[in-house]
Amino acid sequence: MFYPRTSLFSPFPVMTDMASPLPVLSASNLIKTYKLADGREVRAVDDVSLTVQAGDVLGLVGESGCGKSTLGRCLLKLMDVSSGQIVFEGRDITHMREATLRPLRQRMQMVFQDSYASLNPRRRVGALLAEPLKVHRQADGQRRSSIAITHRLEELMDLVALSRDALERYPHEFSGGQRQRINIARALALSPRLIVADEPVSALDVSVQAQIVNLFADLREQLGLTYLFIAHDLAVVRQISTRVAVMYLGGIVETGQTDVVLCQPAHPYTRALMQAVPRPIVGGAKPPSLKGDIPSPMKRQAGCRFHTRCPVAQPYCAANVPVLQRLDDGRDVACHFPVA
Amino acid sequence: MEDGSPVLEVRELSVGVRSGGRLVPLVERISFTVHAREIVGLVGESGCGKSITAMALMGLLDSSVMHVEGSIRFRGQELVGLSPRHFRKLRGRALAMVFQDPMTAFTPVYTVGWQIDEQIIVHEGLSRRQARQRTLGLLADMGVPDPQRTADSYPHQLSGGLRQRAMIAMALSCRPQLLIADEPTTALDVTVQAQILDLLRNLRRDYGSSVLMITHDMGVVAETCDAVAVFYAGRVAEIGPSQEMFSRPAHPYTAALLASIPPLIGPRPHRLPAIAGAPPPPAQRPVGCAFASRCSFARDTCAKPVALHGMNPEHQAACVLSPDQLVFPVPCDD
Numbered sequence A: 001m002f003y004p005r006t007s008l009f010s011p012f013p014v015m016t017d018m019a020s021p022l023p024v025l026s027a028s029n030l031i032k033t034y035k036l037a038d039g040r041e042v043r044a045v046d047d048v049s050l051t052v053q054a055g056d057v058l059g060l061v062g063e064s065g066c067g068k069s070t071l072g073r074c075l076l077k078l079m080d081v082s083s084g085q086i087v088f089e090g091r092d093i094t095h096m097r098e099a100t101l102r103p104l105r106q107r108m109q110m111v112f113q114d115s116y117a118s119l120n121p122r123r124r125v126g127a128l129l130a131e132p133l134k135v136h137r138q139a140d141g142q143r144r145s146s147i148a149i150t151h152r153l154e155e156l157m158d159l160v161a162l163s164r165d166a167l168e169r170y171p172h173e174f175s176g177g178q179r180q181r182i183n184i185a186r187a188l189a190l191s192p193r194l195i196v197a198d199e200p201v202s203a204l205d206v207s208v209q210a211q212i213v214n215l216f217a218d219l220r221e222q223l224g225l226t227y228l229f230i231a232h233d234l235a236v237v238r239q240i241s242t243r244v245a246v247m248y249l250g251g252i253v254e255t256g257q258t259d260v261v262l263c264q265p266a267h268p269y270t271r272a273l274m275q276a277v278p279r280p281i282v283g284g285a286k287p288p289s290l291k292g293d294i295p296s297p298m299k300r301q302a303g304c305r306f307h308t309r310c311p312v313a314q315p316y317c318a319a320n321v322p323v324l325q326r327l328d329d330g331r332d333v334a335c336h337f338p339v340a
Numbered sequence B: 001m002e003d004g005s006p007v008l009e010v011r012e013l014s015v016g017v018r019s020g021g022r023l024v025p026l027v028e029r030i031s032f033t034v035h036a037r038e039i040v041g042l043v044g045e046s047g048c049g050k051s052i053t054a055m056a057l058m059g060l061l062d063s064s065v066m067h068v069e070g071s072i073r074f075r076g077q078e079l080v081g082l083s084p085r086h087f088r089k090l091r092g093r094a095l096a097m098v099f100q101d102p103m104t105a106f107t108p109v110y111t112v113g114w115q116i117d118e119q120i121i122v123h124e125g126l127s128r129r130q131a132r133q134r135t136l137g138l139l140a141d142m143g144v145p146d147p148q149r150t151a152d153s154y155p156h157q158l159s160g161g162l163r164q165r166a167m168i169a170m171a172l173s174c175r176p177q178l179l180i181a182d183e184p185t186t187a188l189d190v191t192v193q194a195q196i197l198d199l200l201r202n203l204r205r206d207y208g209s210s211v212l213m214i215t216h217d218m219g220v221v222a223e224t225c226d227a228v229a230v231f232y233a234g235r236v237a238e239i240g241p242s243q244e245m246f247s248r249p250a251h252p253y254t255a256a257l258l259a260s261i262p263p264l265i266g267p268r269p270h271r272l273p274a275i276a277g278a279p280p281p282p283a284q285r286p287v288g289c290a291f292a293s294r295c296s297f298a299r300d301t302c303a304k305p306v307a308l309h310g311m312n313p314e315h316q317a318a319c320v321l322s323p324d325q326l327v328f329p330v331p332c333d334d
């Protein structure tokens, strides 16, 4: 199979550095270490650098425990990093005080997988959505009037394609897909610029999942949003993302334009991931290309973090750490022997 | 059962739950057959009745609230109405089940090996030492890299993939004729899922088992099942050989479900062909076609009950339209 290296297939315009000189978000050399009760440490994010340009959808993929959620939370300052730097809209927020950060927080929002757990069951949808509008002042420092709030709530319902009478109902009266629309509306309330969505469609059935993926795409176009879209489902990530970053054991092993990375993977791990996805085509089953499970993140690997499972590992890989290197097609890959 | 007669024959099986003096149907008049060494899939969205069906087959439904009707013939023996005592004899021996969450199959306080040994000892009357030999062999067969160490581990000490293999090993310990696998890979990562699916595909060759594969994932069905029944709102919408079903879906729901899966290769559609709305909950299912509220082909005649009928006896769909009337939108258009 051959796919062109440029993003000819992408339905979305790919933003270039020229179109947008200042990234919405950039991070360099982020490290996040969790300290466990028994004194041991887990390095959940291990030297990650990334840039998200305005209008981009950066899809973050990787298997369970590779550090996607931890990275997402660190980037939004929902938890502190151990080291590294985070710059949001040109301002270093890494060690910013909460009071200074507050106005910026409105501009970066998060949407989670479990749409039910994040909605207070005893409050009506209208009250849930009004909360951030009451807490945060407008850009001019004024509080919002109740008319302005009502107006905004109706606008939000229209944006996520729910009927306005949904505002009067309680979360349990909605299906999973509708609840996810409510969550998205809440994230949109303060007109953010960046949304970090952590597995936002993973709990939904395919037919409903498609509705929500479409909604994310529509909102991006309509409102000029930028997303960091975290998901383990490669087909979903491919559908929504302009760029992807593939994580393994806390580090990014490959990143670049979506179709470059996913349709012609250069990293053996990306390749194995793509091969492993079961597709709705009879006779397409292949023998598994990877053996074993992901090693425990407790033990730090010497050399390449993937060498214990890599089907093409060489002795060299066990002792030498590959760093991300730019290939001609603009992708970055951390492998001593990338697939040409 | 090498005489060609089916391992499992389910006919007009219905399960209802008693609720407020009413019987709410959860599963309605479903029929399907599993032959020897065959892998049959039950596929559908959450709440469509897959697990209820599996529980009915295993005799695990609480008969004080659930009402089961119809017929389940397992190797010729009728299971509907079978006493709990007789069911216990079947379970773990001729009939075994694996779940999405292996923690439900193991107790946390004993090692995994001890629990598999126990199963073998109870059913086959072997000594602990003989049983352990069998356990280690099974774990090795399941692709467990270090069977000895895995056997000596407690369930929580194992990774999700290893736990899943251990559970399948336990289910296979007495060489069941039929293995019911309810979402066996849903909680696993794709690279590990690929290994488990490969394992399940090889069971018929290595163990002579048939598998009833329950999943919401059309990809998993396509890569493992010989035949498949598509469930929608407690009923079978379409049933037939996988090959035919995936290349020529005969029910609008099957077609729409397939179309809504984003493609992994080739051009990306600007928008995914999603299905509007959601399936009706059990208490609100219409007498007619339950898909009507979401179906782009719906017409007046769909309000009456629609029976399964066929292109051929093998491949049947419950839709008022004939296959040539179903012109589906191309999945990946713009």
Ligand SMILES: Nc1ncnc2c1ncn2[C@@H]1O[C@H](COP(=O)(O)OP(=O)(O)OP(=O)(O)O)[C@@H](O)[C@H]1O
Residues within 6 Å of the ligand: A034, A035, A036, A042, A043, A044, A062, A063, A064, A065, A066, A067, A068, A069, A070, A071, A232, A297
């Ligand atoms: N609060 C915590 N304390 C200690 N370790 C943690 C904590 N949260 C996460 N970890 C560990 O950090 C690593 C990364 O976890 P994280 O939740 O970021 O992964 P993920 O990629 O989001 O996984 P998933 O796909 O399962 O959501 C894992 O090894 C996890 O066990």
Ligand SMILES: Nc1ncnc2c1ncn2[C@@H]1O[C@H](COP(=O)(O)OP(=O)(O)O)[C@@H](O)[C@H]1O
Residues within 6 Å of the ligand: B017, B026, B044, B045, B046, B047, B048, B049, B050, B051, B052, B053, B281, B282
């Ligand atoms: N113990 C129960 N009592 C009442 N209703 C139930 C019970 N278990 C499941 N149901 C309902 O039966 C329907 C089918 O459930 P289930 O078989 O678990 O679906 P799935 O296809 O997701 O496995 C659902 O609507 C569910 O809410």
Ligand code: SF4
Residues within 6 Å of the ligand: A267, A268, A269, A304, A305, A306, A307, A308, A310, A311, A312, A313, A314, A317, A322, A334, A335, A336, A337, A338
């Ligand atoms: S550096 Fe070596 S071990 Fe690592 S991914 Fe590349 S080939 Fe495999």
Ligand code: SF4
Residues within 6 Å of the ligand: B251, B252, B253, B289, B290, B291, B292, B293, B295, B296, B297, B298, B299, B302, B306, B318, B319, B320, B321
């Ligand atoms: S019976 Fe009618 S509503 Fe149901 S799937 Fe067929 S055309 Fe659609």
Ligand SMILES: [Mg+2]
Residues within 6 Å of the ligand: A068, A069, A070, A198
């Ligand atoms: Mg996560």
Ligand SMILES: [Mg+2]
Residues within 6 Å of the ligand: B050, B051
């Ligand atoms: Mg289920």
